[in-house]
Amino acid sequence: MKRMDKKALTLGYWRLVLAGLIVVLLMPTAGRSQGESIAETVEALQAKVDSLTRKVQLERGRTVYSRACSPCHGIRGDGEGPAAKGFDPPPRNFRRGVYKFRTTVSGALPLDKDLERTIREGVPGTEMPRWKDVLSEHDIKAVAQYVKTFSPFFEDPDSLPLPEDILEIPESRPFEPSSASIAAGRRLFIDQDCVKCHGENGEGDGVEADELVDDWDVPIRPANLTLRHFKNGKQDRDIFRVFTTALNGTPMPAFDELTEEQRWQLVDYIKSLEQKGWFYSLFKENPNQVRHPDPEEKTDESGA
């Protein structure tokens, strides 16, 4: 199948080259109308190649998904695979088109690179593994494209994120963490009512913690910020991103009304809550976290 698709693509490529050659050869003598017609042909050919490429990618995505993802997410993408029972949190239901981890504004669909990032890095502290060691980059991209086919929202141009919905997450932080920034972060943590859910000391035991439900009325626990794992990654930039984008489908809001500096201060405070030491390491660290270590090198959004 793969070889045939490759051949078909190669054929498409040569057709394109041929069409290009015709354009070059005819350009000096052709009239304006002929040129336009050739350009249209080239465009049509390009569209054909693109469509073929997408078809091949989706087919590959379907194959990889059925082997690697369907045991949990289900063959229909509804999060009800044979292994899904008992998982907390449950595997994502792709049919709803709601994704927590994005670089788009609250409520918006994720970008391709957001889906690819989650597949690549996994979700620490959950059953979702890090696939970048196992799947090729090509397969990760193919699966991301296939996952989108489960939700009609990705097919609807009106639902896709607009350019202004895409958030720029700074590559680096503007200042180093300090006791002052941690103290400022602590004040924000209280002022912004984070304590109501995450608790006075960030242990996920706030007064409203037991009442929280997600968008589908399923009970949901706020994160225990003293543990070493953060589902969206534990790099400063990852935590900053959560404050900026919110977690769709959960009660976690965006704090985009805060200034960038304030959001970095919150990051510093959250990081300061992390438990350390041998006792934590031996008796409290989640085995899942031991098996899902943080990336050794910081990867950029494209996973390069």
Added chain:
Amino acid sequence: MKRKRKKRLSRSRNLLTVLVICIVGLVHWGASSARAEPYLAIQEGYKCSKCHVNMTGGGKRTDFGNIYVQTRLAHKFVNWRRVLPKPKEDVDEENPLKTDSRSSFFSGRLNDYIAIGADFRWLSNKVETPNNPTEEEFNQRKQNVYLEANLIPDRTTFYLTLSDGGDAREIFGLLKRELKGKPFYLKFGEFFLPYGLRLQDDTAFTRAVTGFTYGVADVGLEFGFEPGPWAVHIAVTNGTGSSLETNRSKRLTTSVAFVHKTFRVGGSYSSNKNAADVETEIYGVYGGAQFGRVGILAEADFIDDDTVEQRVSILETNILLSRGHNLKFSYEYHDPDDSISENARERFSLVYEPFVNQFTQFRTGIRDNKGIPQNDASNANEYFLELHLFF
């Protein structure tokens, strides 16, 4: 186009034929046992059925089980396609079809219906028995090849273990359904009985003395119900496991467990009448808990065959040193006759178990046996190194 398709189909058929020949060859060469690892289930808070096709544990791993091994359990995933140097002409950043287009992920699934698996254990063993010469042996009795046919995916499964050596084969049909969202199943055929913690080590007292080892499978019917955190298994079998079959009575084996993310407790019961109408009752409790990287599991059983009452137990601690590296300490106790004092035997084990990659595990350790001084064999020291290849 048609010719190409035909050619492709014939190539697939050839591949399948070669695969089947390989499997049959392997089995004739000698195959047997896959072992469950209850400490991993406790670490993750999983039921046995999460990772094993046989709902009570052991044997072929499920698709999820294979994913778990490859993405989380193994110290390292060896991506052999990345290890091999790429031909220069294949490096094309712009064309994803040319570069980095294949993954090394292999779960044994051949298509939507058929999946295969295997376990091969090679053992080097040294036994020092007081007043006896030291014994050293190489052993490869533990070899299994599995075939799982999902005739109706997630509903009707045919399962076969092709084994050789000391281990019993399993061959059964599995019908799975749900009752108001609560899964239940019916297993019929020849299978291992659902009793206690299905430890990997058949020589563990709780397995060897109770007789629930990988060497004993029985023919019958098993019903399982796994609503929420509960796992209930009831098997009615011929009773050939520990007595001659007379068809006058059946063996009843049952196990009930409550499985939480960080702990589990359970109980088991088995009753069997042999040809001489002697009834053996075995009952016990088991459980486990996980505290960070430290996991504890325990089981205590009582065996009453109308003449002798035996007690047997195990306490095991597992420490997850780092991804793929486990250190195990265990203490075992066996009182072969409750009415006689000071005849008990004990066994201490220290085992290091690295899963070096997605298909390879090493196990090395020492076992120190303590028994009555008159019995040399029950005071032996064992040293072993095991290589386990699996998928």
